[in-house]
Amino acid sequence: MTETMKNGGVLSRRGLLKGATALGAAGLILPASMRKAMAEPKKGGTLRIAITGGSTTDSLDPATWSELFVQVFAACRVNYLTEIAADGSLVGELAESWEASADAATWRFKIRSGVTFHSGKSLTPDDVVASINHHRGEDSKSAAKPIVEQIKDIAIDGDTVVFTLVAGNADFPFIMSDYHLAILPSADGKIDPATEDGTGGYIVDSWEAGVNAKVKRNPNYWKADRAHFDAVELYSILDSTARQNALLTGQVDVIDKVDINTVGLLSQAPGIKILATTGTQHFVFPMDYRAAPFSDNNVRLALKYAIDREEMVQKILGGYGAVGNDHPIGPGDQFFAADLEQHAYDADKAKFYLKEAGMDSLNIQLSAADAAFAGAVDAAVLYSEKAAAAGINIEVVREPNDAYWDNVWMKKPFCASYWGGRPTPDWMFTTAYAAGAPWNESYWDNPRFNELLLAARSELDFAKRKDMYHEMQMICQKEGSTVTPMFASYVMAHTDKVATPDQVATNWGLDGFRCVERWWFA
Amino acid sequence: MTAIWTMIAKRIGLGLLTLFVISIIIFGATELLPGDLAKSILGQSATPETVAAFRRELGLDLPAHIRYFNWLAGAVQGDFGTSLANKRAISDLIATRLSNTLFLALYAAAIAIPLSLTLGILAALYRNSVFDRAANALALTSISFPEFFVAYILIFFLARTGLFPSMAQVDAQTAFGDMLYKTFLPALTLTLVVTAHMMRMTRAAIINLLASPYIEMARLKGMSPGRVILKHALPNALAPIITVVALNLAYLITGVVVVEVVFVYPGLGQLMVDSVSKRDFPVVQAVALIFAAAYVLLNLTADVLSTLSNPRLVHRK
Numbered sequence A: 001m002t003e004t005m006k007n008g009g010v011l012s013r014r015g016l017l018k019g020a021t022a023l024g025a026a027g028l029i030l031p032a033s034m035r036k037a038m039a040e041p042k043k044g045g046t047l048r049i050a051i052t053g054g055s056t057t058d059s060l061d062p063a064t065w066s067e068l069f070v071q072v073f074a075a076c077r078v079n080y081l082t083e084i085a086a087d088g089s090l091v092g093e094l095a096e097s098w099e100a101s102a103d104a105a106t107w108r109f110k111i112r113s114g115v116t117f118h119s120g121k122s123l124t125p126d127d128v129v130a131s132i133n134h135h136r137g138e139d140s141k142s143a144a145k146p147i148v149e150q151i152k153d154i155a156i157d158g159d160t161v162v163f164t165l166v167a168g169n170a171d172f173p174f175i176m177s178d179y180h181l182a183i184l185p186s187a188d189g190k191i192d193p194a195t196e197d198g199t200g201g202y203i204v205d206s207w208e209a210g211v212n213a214k215v216k217r218n219p220n221y222w223k224a225d226r227a228h229f230d231a232v233e234l235y236s237i238l239d240s241t242a243r244q245n246a247l248l249t250g251q252v253d254v255i256d257k258v259d260i261n262t263v264g265l266l267s268q269a270p271g272i273k274i275l276a277t278t279g280t281q282h283f284v285f286p287m288d289y290r291a292a293p294f295s296d297n298n299v300r301l302a303l304k305y306a307i308d309r310e311e312m313v314q315k316i317l318g319g320y321g322a323v324g325n326d327h328p329i330g331p332g333d334q335f336f337a338a339d340l341e342q343h344a345y346d347a348d349k350a351k352f353y354l355k356e357a358g359m360d361s362l363n364i365q366l367s368a369a370d371a372a373f374a375g376a377v378d379a380a381v382l383y384s385e386k387a388a389a390a391g392i393n394i395e396v397v398r399e400p401n402d403a404y405w406d407n408v409w410m411k412k413p414f415c416a417s418y419w420g421g422r423p424t425p426d427w428m429f430t431t432a433y434a435a436g437a438p439w440n441e442s443y444w445d446n447p448r449f450n451e452l453l454l455a456a457r458s459e460l461d462f463a464k465r466k467d468m469y470h471e472m473q474m475i476c477q478k479e480g481s482t483v484t485p486m487f488a489s490y491v492m493a494h495t496d497k498v499a500t501p502d503q504v505a506t507n508w509g510l511d512g513f514r515c516v517e518r519w520w521f522a
Numbered sequence B: 001m002t003a004i005w006t007m008i009a010k011r012i013g014l015g016l017l018t019l020f021v022i023s024i025i026i027f028g029a030t031e032l033l034p035g036d037l038a039k040s041i042l043g044q045s046a047t048p049e050t051v052a053a054f055r056r057e058l059g060l061d062l063p064a065h066i067r068y069f070n071w072l073a074g075a076v077q078g079d080f081g082t083s084l085a086n087k088r089a090i091s092d093l094i095a096t097r098l099s100n101t102l103f104l105a106l107y108a109a110a111i112a113i114p115l116s117l118t119l120g121i122l123a124a125l126y127r128n129s130v131f132d133r134a135a136n137a138l139a140l141t142s143i144s145f146p147e148f149f150v151a152y153i154l155i156f157f158l159a160r161t162g163l164f165p166s167m168a169q170v171d172a173q174t175a176f177g178d179m180l181y182k183t184f185l186p187a188l189t190l191t192l193v194v195t196a197h198m199m200r201m202t203r204a205a206i207i208n209l210l211a212s213p214y215i216e217m218a219r220l221k222g223m224s225p226g227r228v229i230l231k232h233a234l235p236n237a238l239a240p241i242i243t244v245v246a247l248n249l250a251y252l253i254t255g256v257v258v259v260e261v262v263f264v265y266p267g268l269g270q271l272m273v274d275s276v277s278k279r280d281f282p283v284v285q286a287v288a289l290i291f292a293a294a295y296v297l298l299n300l301t302a303d304v305l306s307t308l309s310n311p312r313l314v315h316r317k
Helices: A032-038 A068-077 A125-133 A240-248 A260-268 A297-305 A309-315 A347-356 A376-390 A425-432 A447-457 A462-479 B002-032 B037-045 B048-058 B064-076 B090-125 B130-144 B147-159 B176-182 B184-210 B213-220 B225-254 B257-262 B268-278 B281-309
Strands: A002-007 A046-051 A082-084 A090-092 A095-100 A106-111 A151-157 A160-165 A202-208 A212-217 A231-236 A272-286 A321-323 A362-368 A392-398 A417-419 A482-495
Touching: A046 A068, A046 A240, A068 A202, A068 A212, A068 A231, A090 A095, A106 A125, A125 A151, A125 A160, A202 A231, A240 A260, A240 A482, A240 B147, A240 B257, A260 A272, A260 A482, A272 A376, A297 A347, A297 A376, A297 A462, A309 A321, A309 A376, A309 A482, A347 A376, A362 A376, A376 A392, A417 A425, A425 A447, A425 A462, A447 A462, B002 B064, B002 B281, B037 B048, B037 B268, B064 B281, B090 B130, B090 B184, B090 B225, B090 B268, B090 B281, B130 B184, B147 B184, B147 B257, B176 B184, B184 B225, B184 B257, B213 B225, B225 B268, B225 B281, B257 B268, B268 B281
Parallel strands: A002 A272, A046 A231, A362 A392
Antiparallel strands: A082 A090, A095 A106, A106 A160, A151 A160, A202 A212, A212 A231, A272 A417, A272 A482, A321 A482
C-alpha cells in the first residue's frame, strides 16, 4: 500500500504583486519543484479515467459547466488565459504576460502568438473577447456571470486584450483561470457554445453525454512539455463501487472520489495507489444571521464550540481532511492566519456563551442532505450528539437530495453546505461572505469585514494585504455566521502504472482537472 | 381471424389513448417536482438573473399548458424536439440508448426464456424430486436478492478473476461478438432476476393441467411422461406462460436502471434518471412514452399470441 498526502500548495502571487504595474508571471516558467518532476515524463499510452458527475444533460456550453466530468473534459480540449500551477501559483496559459494599472482597475493581457485551434484557425484577441463576453451581459445564463460582472469593458490593443474593471481587483488574473472562462474560437464576435474545438492538448474523437468522451493527442499542441498521452478516455461512472471495480479489474487507470468507507480496503489492493490532496474544498453549516437565535453572536459562538471537529475529520472524512477554524481560508493558502486560536470542542465554553445569550438551553433544527456533501446527514447527527452536552438540542432534519439547493440552502435558517473553494481569499470572501452577495449563504453583514474586503481587493502591497486578510479571518472566526468544521481532501486512486508529478494541484480534484496534461505512464 | 384483427385495431387505438394520458400525467408530475431545469443545471451557482435568462432562452417562462401543447403539437408530427439541457435532437439522444437497452433486454431474454421454460417443464415433469426442489430454491434465491447484490456477487466471482469485464462499455463501433462478451455479466444478472418468475409460472401452469381428465386419459393410453407434457399439457399452458414472458420482457426494457448503473451500461434507464433529476421534460416525455409503448405493445402481443394458442377463442361463435 502506498499513500501520498499532498498538502495545500502555497498561493504565490509575488510576481504579480511586486510592483504596481508588475509584469505578470510570464510564460510557462514553472516552479522548481515541478521542473524536476516534469523532466522525466514519457509519452504514449491511453489513459482511461472513471469520473463521477457526468450526466446525459451535460453540454459543451461553458456557461453550464459545473461537474467534474465536463471540467476534466474541458481540460482536455480547451485552454484559459491563466492557469493555476500545481503549487498554487498563477502562470500564463493563453496569456503570455499581463500587467495592471496602479489602481489595479485596468488589466492588459498579452495574448500568446502562434497558437492554433484544432480546426487550424489561429488564436486572436477577438476570440478571447468573444469567449469572455459569452458569460457577460443581460442574456448571460452563465454560472460564471457573478465573477465577470466586475468587468466594465473589454478592448483590443494589437495583440493585447485590455480589461477595464468597475473597481480595482489585484486578483483579477486569478479570475481568468476559472474553469468556465474557456477560450473558444469566435466568428463575428460570438463563440459557438456547441463547438468541440479548442486550443487544448487533445482533440475530441467522440463524446456521448453521460457516457464517455474519447480524445486523442493534438500533434500541434503549443505546450511542448504537456499532454503526454496518445489518447485519453473519460468514462462517466456515477456509482462509487462501480468505479472501484473498474479500477480493480484493470478497466480504468484512474478514478476520482474514492468512497471514504472503503478506501482502507482499496489501498490494500496490489498495484493501487491512493492520492489525497487537501486544498480549498470545505464543508460548512451556515446560520441565518438575520433572525433569532443566530442574530446573537453568543449563540453563534456557542454553536462553534459545540462541534467536535477532530471527530468529524476522523469519522466523516475518514481522516482525509483537516479541521476548519470557522473561516473559509485553507491551511495551504499563503494568507492563512496560522496564529489564530483553533476553535475546538468545548462544552463548557459553549454553555458559557449560551448563558451570555441569556439561555439555559437552545432548541434548533439543522437541515441536511447528502446533496450538500457526502456524509452531511451523518455529520449533522454527530454535531447533534456532541452539542447536547452543552444544552444545545439540535434536531436533525433530513432533507431530500433533490432540489436541495433550491428549497433548503439559503432558505432554512441552519443547514449543511459545501464550497469547492476559490484560489484567492478575495474570491472566496466575495462569493460567500460579502454583504449582499447572491451566495452569501448566512446573510452575514459585518461592516468592518466588508470595508476590509474592498480595501484589500485593490491593495497591491503584499504585507498590507496580508494584515487585512488576517483581520478578516479573525472577524469571520469570532463573529461570522458560518460554522466551518472541516476541509475535505480530494481522494483519488490510480494504478501504479500511472505516474504523477511530485506536487499535485490541490485547487480541484484530479490535479486541478489537469491530470490529462500533467500525468504520464511510468 | 377477423375477430383478432378487430382486437388488434381496438387495442392499438386504446394504446394510443393510453400514451396520450401518460404524457399528460408525466408532464404534470414533472411540473410538480420542485425546481426547474435552469435551477437544476446551475445548482448551487444559480443566481436570479442567470436563472431568468436560462428560462427566457428555453421558453420555460411560458405557462405550463402552453409548453405542453407546444410539445404535443411537435410530438404528433413525429418531432420530439431537442433536449433542453444540451440542445441535441431527442431522436439522436435516444437512438443509441434505445438500441443498447433493447440489445441487453433481448440478450437476457434469449438466455432467460429457454432456460426458464426448460427448467419449468423439467420441474413439472420431476416434481417434488431433488431436481425440482433445487431448481426452485436457486431461482427463488436469486430473485430474492436485490439486483445490485446479484450484480456485485457476479462481479466478485467473474470479473475480479478476469473472466469478464465489470464495465459494459459499448458503442456503435463495438463488434457483435465483443458486445456479447462485454454485456455478458449484466445479461446474466438480469437472467437470474427474471428466471424464477417465468420458471415457476411454467411449472405451475403445467402441474395444474396434469390433474385434468384428458391428461389422465393420455397417460392411461400409455404415453411417455415427456410426450404427455410437451404434446398435450404445454399447448394448453401457453397462455399464462406467454403473459408472464411478456411482463418480464417489459421489465427488462424499462426497469433495469440499477443494473445499468452497476455495470456502467449506457441504456435508457440512466437517461431517464438524469433527465428527471435535471427536469429536462422533453426527454423525460420521450423516454416515458417509449417505456409505456413497450408495455402496451408487449401486452398486446401476449394477448394476440394467447388468443391464437386457444382455438376456442380463435373460432369464437
